[in-house]
Amino acid sequence: MDKKYIYRKHLREPSKYLGALFLFFLIVYIIFSLAIFFSNRVTVEEIIILLIGGIAVILIVGLEYIILYFTVFKRFKIINVSLTEEGIVYKNLKKDIRIKYSDIIKLKFPSIKYTGGWIKIVYNGGSIRLTVVLENIGDFLKSLKEKLDEEDMGHVYNEKAMYNFYKTAEFSDQSWARLYEYSKKIAIFILCNIFIAFIAIIIKSNLEYTIILFAISIMCPLITFIIAEIIIGRVIAKKAKREEFFVPHRDKLYELKVYKLAFGIYSIIYLIILALMGLR
Numbered sequence: 001m002d003k004k005y006i007y008r009k010h011l012r013e014p015s016k017y018l019g020a021l022f023l024f025f026l027i028v029y030i031i032f033s034l035a036i037f038f039s040n041r042v043t044v045e046e047i048i049i050l051l052i053g054g055i056a057v058i059l060i061v062g063l064e065y066i067i068l069y070f071t072v073f074k075r076f077k078i079i080n081v082s083l084t085e086e087g088i089v090y091k092n093l094k095k096d097i098r099i100k101y102s103d104i105i106k107l108k109f110p111s112i113k114y115t116g117g118w119i120k121i122v123y124n125g126g127s128i129r130l131t132v133v134l135e136n137i138g139d140f141l142k143s144l145k146e147k148l149d150e151e152d153m154g155h156v157y158n159e160k161a162m163y164n165f166y167k168t169a170e171f172s173d174q175s176w177a178r179l180y181e182y183s184k185k186i187a188i189f190i191l192c193n194i195f196i197a198f199i200a201i202i203i204k205s206n207l208e209y210t211i212i213l214f215a216i217s218i219m220c221p222l223i224t225f226i227i228a229e230i231i232i233g234r235v236i237a238k239k240a241k242r243e244e245f246f247v248p249h250r251d252k253l254y255e256l257k258v259y260k261l262a263f264g265i266y267s268i269i270y271l272i273i274l275a276l277m278g279l280r
Helices: 014-039 044-071 073-077 137-150 159-204 207-239 252-278
Strands: 003-006 080-083 087-091 096-100 104-108 116-123 126-131
Touching: 003 137, 014 044, 014 159, 014 207, 044 073, 080 137, 096 126, 116 159, 126 137, 137 159, 159 207, 159 252, 207 252
Parallel strands: none
Antiparallel strands: 003 080, 080 087, 087 096, 104 116, 116 126
């Protein structure tokens, strides 16, 4: 049965995700501007500078998106790769490339552990490159290995290098899936942080306090998410078995526990920071 693999949702539908991200930062910018207004006696000129700065950012981001859409993102709606009984079918903007399994010369795996990389498929007549932003690339690689083994073509790949990339690919698949699932909750969590910071800033009325608190409110939840991902990744690595070409599937209950613990600890630290800064 043929298997078709496409690029991840944020690349196929960039307007949806970049629009949501832009709206999020617009809300943050408005709250930050209000916080500056309440925390410091700003002049009319400074208010105008803030407004002009905001408009300039909107125009620059909008222009960059238009350029990126037509130069980068547009192609991801069309590009896909399929595994068939006969070989690999790679479809891009210009043409369909059909590669028989017997025509594959070498599989190469330039990769950085747990952060990304790609598979380069060298065949008679050229090569194609697939990165970890291909959705379910772990499944693609495992299925490709099975097909090559059926054709007695294990010599075209290095098993250790393939497994290391497979582990990276599987973790990437799982990590992106978690990001899609938890992104809204993280955004709401950050906005709640910012709202609390806004109230504290009104009480404190200090410009330096405003900048520091907003930086903490935005960056620290993101750092907390990254730390949680590292913890989950280490657990996956311990359970993975190279000899069986195995990487465990997602354990959503465990993931939820890690996130609750990580963000619970962060929330306590955040409140302590608020209290300490309030005493200054």
